[in-house]
Amino acid sequence: MLPFLVFSAALLSPAWSQLSPADIAIVAQRLAEGATQSWELGTRAEALIELNATDFSVFSQVPPPTSATSALGPVFSIAHNVVAALKNSSGPASLVSGDGAAGDPAAIGVAVLLANWTGQGSGRVDGLDYAGAAANEVDYLLNVAPRTSDGAISHRAAQVQLWSDNVYMVPPFLAYYGVLTSNTSLITAAYDQIKLYRNYLRDSKSDNLWKHIVLGNNTTDGGNDEGHWSTGNGWAAAGMLRVLATMKNSPFSKSFSSQQKDLASWVKEIHSAMFANIDSTNIFTNYADQPITTSGMFYDTASTCLIAATVYRLSLISNDHTHLPNAEKCRLALFATKASNTSTSSSRISQSASTSSSAAPSASASAASLANLVHFTSDGWLTPVVNPDQFGIEGQQSPEGAAFVLELQAAYSEWVAGGSVGANTGSRTEASTAWIAAAIIFSLFFYA
Numbered sequence: 311m312l313p314f315l316v317f318s319a320a321l322l323s324p325a326w327s328q329l330s331p332a333d334i335a336i337v338a339q340r341l342a343e344g345a346t347q348s349w350e351l352g353t354r355a356e357a358l359i360e361l362n363a364t365d366f367s368v369f370s371q372v373p374p375p376t377s378a379t380s381a382l383g384p385v386f387s388i389a390h391n392v393v394a395a396l397k398n399s400s401g402p403a404s405l406v407s408g409d410g411a412a413g414d415p416a417a418i419g420v421a422v423l424l425a426n427w428t429g430q431g432s433g434r435v436d437g438l439d440y441a442g443a444a445a446n447e448v449d450y451l452l453n454v455a456p457r458t459s460d461g462a463i464s465h466r467a468a469q470v471q472l473w474s475d476n477v478y479m480v481p482p483f484l485a486y487y488g489v490l491t492s493n494t495s496l497i498t499a500a501y502d503q504i505k506l507y508r509n510y511l512r513d514s515k516s517d518n519l520w521k522h523i524v525l526g527n528n529t530t531d532g533g534n535d536e537g538h539w540s541t542g543n544g545w546a547a548a549g550m551l552r553v554l555a556t557m558k559n560s561p562f563s564k565s566f567s568s569q570q571k572d573l574a575s576w577v578k579e580i581h582s583a584m585f586a587n588i589d590s591t592n593i594f595t596n597y598a599d600q601p602i603t604t605s606g607m608f609y610d611t612a613s614t615c616l617i618a619a620t621v622y623r624l625s626l627i628s629n630d631h632t633h634l635p636n637a638e639k640c641r642l643a644l645f646a647t648k649a650s651n652t653s654t655s656s657s658r659i660s661q662s663a664s665t666s667s668s669a670a671p672s673a674s675a676s677a678a679s680l681a682n683l684v685h686f687t688s689d690g691w692l693t694p695v696v697n698p699d700q701f702g703i704e705g706q707q708s709p710e711g712a713a714f715v716l717e718l719q720a721a722y723s724e725w726v727a728g729g730s731v732g733a734n735t736g737s738r739t740e741a742s743t744a745w746i747a748a749a750i751i752f753s754l755f756f757y758a
């Protein structure tokens with residue numbers, strides 16, 4: 311009996327399901343060490359809120375609670391350091407002065423608003439004027455940052471240039487500010503910016519993948535990139551979802567129902583475009599429609615994490631599960647162990663999905679240490695990844711990639727906690743049957 315029991319347990323225990331809490335802590339530590347640029351700080355704050363302070367996430371409720379929790383500590387540190395460094399407290403001002411990007415500093419805006427909302431400033435905790443800094447950032451975006459003739463706010467400060475990255479940095483801040491101050495014109499502005507960006511960047515000639523960078527002729531300021539950068543498609547989908555969630559989970563949801571429908575369909579449009587191009591590794595290439603055989607092309611696990619996270623989010627928020635099987639394949643490829651570095655069959659995939667029945671990262675994950683994972687270095691960096699500072703080349707350590715791991719963990723955990731709705735039904739039944747069998751074996755063993 312015993313050998314059979316051991317054999318069954320080995321068969322049923324997924325060695326590739328998700329990261330353990332210890333692994334997540336290591337990835338979060340790498341992110342803390344690595345995030346220094348404006349967009350990295352904002353993305354880190356967002357990832358920590360989504361993973362560890364879920365009540366304060368736009369995927370829960372907007373406005374958030376007014377009483378802070380200790381998990382927000384690192385988020386407040388980011389807001390504190392940024393606002394404390396501001397020299398001029400009046401008039402339009404970017405949250406990070408001298409940033410070449412008009413859009414990236416806005417990514418920190420949600421953390422700043424949260425610091426205000428929970429009373430971290432204004433004479434109470436550190437005396438900083440968080441609300442004023444956020445207001446100046448809004449003022450800067452609406453009245454100072456350059457724009458296209460039809461109103462799209464430039465992602466760069468020195469010229470009008472639109473980057474897909476912007477959709478993650480600017481609209482979620484505008485929408486959040488709008489809800490917290492009951493200013494619906496700012497919620498509308500968030501939506502309008504996304505609509506404008508989509509008009510410029512969506513490439514109907516390439517499955518509706520989004521281009522990375524358009525407009526602008528200042529070659530010393532970034533240069534163009536009409537390629538379909540995978541991370542950029544992820545930024546766009548994730549930013550749209552945050553705006554959708556901000557609307558939906560706010561008191562203004564009813565007034566923005568048609569906008570929410572649009573946003574959901576635009577997120578799905580990106581999913582359909584991306585997954586139409588993924589190869590059998592289930593990891594995106596750096597430019598989704600460029601096969602790995604293209605000269606200079608490489609696989610990028612960072613964008614794969616972000617896109618997969620947005621699939622679980624869309625499933626939760628819009629009940630659209632179309633691309634869940636694809637996201638599950640990505641997740642299993644991302645967290646594959648070296649021992650199980652073989653092609654993943656669909657039954658393995660669904661077994662792993664349905665056996666992880668709790669939101670707690672620890673509950674059912676085998677605690678594979680990062681060193682055993684194909685796509686992590688032993689010290690916890692995702693690999694391979696695009697260089698976060700040079701989008702065309704492969705890099706080594708990606709802070710944004712680390713944030714995307716946390717966002718994937720957060721989204722996946724919430725999806726599992728919600729009952730894994732939309733997972734492949736046929737195979738789930740098969741896996742449940744296996745678990746019932748395992749339970750019977752266990753009880754027989756203990757009664758013996």
Ligand SMILES: *[C@@H]1O[C@H](CO)[C@@H](O)[C@H](O)[C@H]1NC(C)=O
Nearest residue numbers: 334335338358362380381382
């Ligand atoms: C989550 O928050 C708790 C409480 O502050 C903290 O101990 C833990 O390190 C945080 N986890 C991560 C991954 O940041």
Ligand SMILES: *[C@@H]1O[C@H](CO)[C@@H](O)[C@H](O)[C@H]1NC(C)=O
Nearest residue numbers: 397398399400401402403454
């Ligand atoms: C602060 O910035 C505003 C707007 O840019 C400007 O009008 C004002 O003179 C500045 N104040 C100081 C003290 O530098």
Ligand SMILES: *[C@@H]1O[C@H](CO)[C@@H](O)[C@H](O)[C@H]1NC(C)=O
Nearest residue numbers: 423426427429441444490491
């Ligand atoms: C700042 O927080 C206060 C509540 O403490 C709130 O009334 C105000 O609207 C907030 N300001 C912004 C810009 O969110």
Ligand SMILES: *[C@@H]1O[C@H](CO)[C@@H](O)[C@H](O)[C@H]1NC(C)=O
Nearest residue numbers: 448449452492493494495496
């Ligand atoms: C909403 O925000 C915009 C931009 O800051 C501002 O011009 C407008 O007066 C605000 N509306 C209300 C009702 O506060």
Ligand SMILES: *[C@@H]1O[C@H](CO)[C@@H](O)[C@H](O)[C@H]1NC(C)=O
Nearest residue numbers: 469470526527528529530531
């Ligand atoms: C870019 O084009 C604009 C308008 O066509 C022009 O004013 C500007 O000088 C150009 N900039 C560069 C760097 O060529």
Ligand SMILES: *[C@@H]1O[C@H](CO)[C@@H](O)[C@H](O)[C@H]1NC(C)=O
Nearest residue numbers: 410467468469528529530531
């Ligand atoms: C081009 O960009 C650089 C770097 O951001 C900036 O210093 C310069 O003023 C810009 N030139 C023009 C003509 O816009």
Ligand SMILES: *[C@@H]1O[C@H](CO)[C@@H](O)[C@H](O)[C@H]1NC(C)=O
Nearest residue numbers: 647648649651652683684685
């Ligand atoms: C996993 O498999 C791929 C493709 O067969 C191979 O290139 C890679 O080296 C393997 N990785 C490990 C850690 O065995």
